[in-house]
Amino acid sequence: MPAIVVANLSKTFRVKEKAAGLRASLRSLWKPRTSEVRAVRGVDFEVEAGERVAFIGPNGAGKSTTIKMLVGILYPTTGTARVLELVPWRERERLAYQIGAVFGQKSQLWYHLPPQDTFDLLARIYELDWEVYRQRLERLVDLFEIGQHLATPVRKLSLGERMRCEIAASLLHSPRILFLDEPTIGLDVVVKHQIRELILRMNEEEGVTVFLTSHDAGDVERLCRRAMVIHHGEVIYDGKVSTLKRNHIRSKTVSLKLGEPFAGFRSPGVTVLKAAGTGVKLEVDTRAAQIDQVVGQLMARYPILDMTVEDPPMEQVIAHIYQSGEARQGEDVAQPGQGE
Amino acid sequence: MRKAATLIAGYLKHNLMSAIEYRSAFLLQVFGMALNNVIYLFFWWVLFARWPDIRGWTMPMVATVFGLVAVAFGVANGVFGNCLRIASVVVSGDLDYYLALPADPLLHVLVSRTYVSAWGDLISGLGIYLLLVPGSMARLPLFVLYAGIGALIFLGFAVAVGSLVFFVDQSQDIAAYLYNALISFSLYPIDVFPLLVRLLLYTLVPAAMIGTLPARLLFEFRWTRLAAMVGFAALILLVARVLFLRGLRRYESGNRVTVRG
């Protein structure tokens, strides 16, 4: 039985229009004008136990709304979902004992106390057997390397240390699914790497299903094997991350700092995005040109002081998917359930 | 001087307009505070029902004191809404924003905000004075004048105490308690206190200057009293400004007082 089953899930919000001016606001008291926002439109997917899924999309695409429905804190307008065989919004409390959630902005840790205190408290909240909890904590502390931070007040920890404690806290009760909403936001490269490795290990060793939303391409690439792209409330791609890359990442961005002012560069497949003095940003179409050749040409032409080669931002990838009109691929669509 | 006036007027208008945008919240806060104050007088009313004269104090006197203090507080926090927040503005680093602009930083900081509820204080203070004190109409202009001077004293005190944060670490909390002390003490008939305390209330924590002294002035005018009040106001404003400027110089020289949390 899959861990998560979603069929035809939709959510439409009714938003009151706020008008400007006195007359309009008076009028709105009388006859409020509402408009509909279809945040999620008929989403279908299944997630097997132990999978690592990335749920990506631009802001306002419907990511948070979907996760909120999966976790049970939002009712859908139509459609069904079953998480660990429970209907989230009906059996929220039962589900709560079996899932872990890390919402990037909302911390579970008590700010002025050391993490140890929050852990003890969580053990009580999740009604864990004290011995079991102790052993579990020891293991997590070892794995996450937070032993030295256990007695330091949370406000004194760095963002990276805090995040590790946060994720450890969400795993204390050995949940079967871990929902992560932008877990690496604001962290530096090294710490991001650490966090990803930890989540990966938890998944491999304990089989925790990982359901992750992120803006960060690195999170997606490193951590997940499967990606679902949501845009305007619809899943426009559902398949392997490697396929996503192969089909839709067609270019690389090369940022350069030159030893002399930039005076133009022509090469098939290369577009100059930005140029100012000695700084240049180029886009290289990887279908039309080879990155190493382009770099070689650049080096022959200009002295190069610094260079970065990057994947395009996630937004661009998604826009490309959308434009190319590719519908959902990969997994089978779940059977439509009863409407709610 | 004209620039200062334009700044004050400009911000006042802007702050009020933006507060009124949120109509229901604005009204709620203003009337909430007014009600708040009226209920406070209730205690005095019960007391005076039993003891009509407490060390020379009567209900009309207490109502006068209350009116004066409320209006003074209302004007100070309505027009110079940031006066109680000087310490936090400095500590949070927001001061830098003002320093970069071509206006007097102290004045700018002070007027860039209004406390909506302070207008409730203003209205209720006026109302209480007019309703509960016989013969109040006749003395209204003087009342307004004294409340205005009281507002300046309050302002001076707030700025002086707030500026301590330039010199003493973590003094925001002490500042907050001093404001509270000022307001609390100013509402009680100071003649019940021992001499030493009364002395304190005329000087370091000038509660008597804002409440008792102007009230006495209204009931029995004496030039010496007026002179004392005006003189004190001038003095405290001067001290406040000097403290702030000195502190500012220290701040600008890079000796940051606290680390941003």
Add this chain to the structure above:
Amino acid sequence: MRKYLAVLWTDARQQTAYRGEFLLRGVMIAMFMFIFVWLWRSLYAIGGQAEISGFRLSQVIWYLAMAETVILSGSRIFEEISAAVKSGDLAYTLVRPYSYLGFEMAHSLGGSLPRVALNFVMATAVVLPFVQCVETTVPGALGFLVLAAGGLVLDAAIAVLIGLGAFFIEEVQPLHWVYSKLLMSVGGMFLPLDMFPPWLQKISNWLPFGLIIYAPARTFVAFEAGFFLRALAGQALYLLALAGVLWSVWRWGRRRLVTHGG
């Protein structure tokens, strides 16, 4: 149940994490007690009586000390709750396996606990030198503890209700002002209800505010079994009623959150 006690205890510890800041709060009550001692000395001196409404000066002062101890430990949780409602952060707490109401009540009481202790110590420190005796008895002190606890629970429940008011109105601050002023006036914070004019006493006796301030404070200085039991019953009744209101408001609010996303 254990989990809520754990929340309470954790919160109490968080409050005392900053020792300096915490102790400074004690200054507030010291200041008020100072003012009151002098005020009441004068009042008694003017009348020349040894007793007013059955209270000696020392009793009135201790009454005020206990009244202040309770009221200055009151809940401030309405701010947090209203902010969480308005920002929508409230929704995220629904993921955790606990009752939101239970959690917030525990949170509030956890905050009150250290404050009660501090206030009691500070008030006593100011009052003792002036009055030079402690006006209480063993049943009085115990009765105080029981009624104060009940009063603080009532106060917490009201604060949570005010916080949830954010579902209905923009600014709940005025609601709290009104509550707090009612508490101060007809709750008996400034003077024992016995000193009120009779008609006002009658009204105050029916309202819950006196049960939070007057009842525990009076029991401390003048224990009376009948009064104690009636007060306890009153607290229980109001708590029951409040629990009902809170529950319905919460269910309504939660339903709205979950249907509309906040």
